[in-house]
Amino acid sequence: MECGKKEDFNFEYDPDELKRFKRRNLIFDILIYSCLAIITIWLILKTVGVINTPDYIKLIPGYVGVISATLVMVKFGASIGEMKNDIGWLKKGFRRMDNRQGKMAVTLGRVEERLSHVENDVCYLRKCKNYKT
Secondary structure, three states, X not given: OOOOOHHHHXXXXXXXXXXXXXXXXXXXXXXXXXXXHXXXXXXXXXXXXOOOOOHHHHOHHHHHHHHHHHHHHHHHHHHHHHHHHHHHHHHHHHHHHHHHHHHHHHHHXXXXXXXXXXXXXXXXXXXXXXXXX
């Protein structure tokens, strides 16, 4: 692939992928806040004395807390995965830039070599004392 082609500069974000990521985060946010709301309402009702429950029902806030913590970890893991993808995308771009820089250095060396030949020819034509054979 030659430098300067359109495929070489494909550094655009995908708006559809961004929408999917936001939608997935919204679902996790709704689930997390729902779990926290259930725990809060249960604690308030239990403190007031409205809820008189057997022991196995007293474990519901614990289950909801574990579910909530799990959802937070999943959301955090998804965010880390997205950052990992972004970092991989940046690394790929830097590798491409390094390749281009190497190609440009080689081309610049060739141009400098040709320029020195042109300078020697000009000096010779002007009968310059610094002409190198």
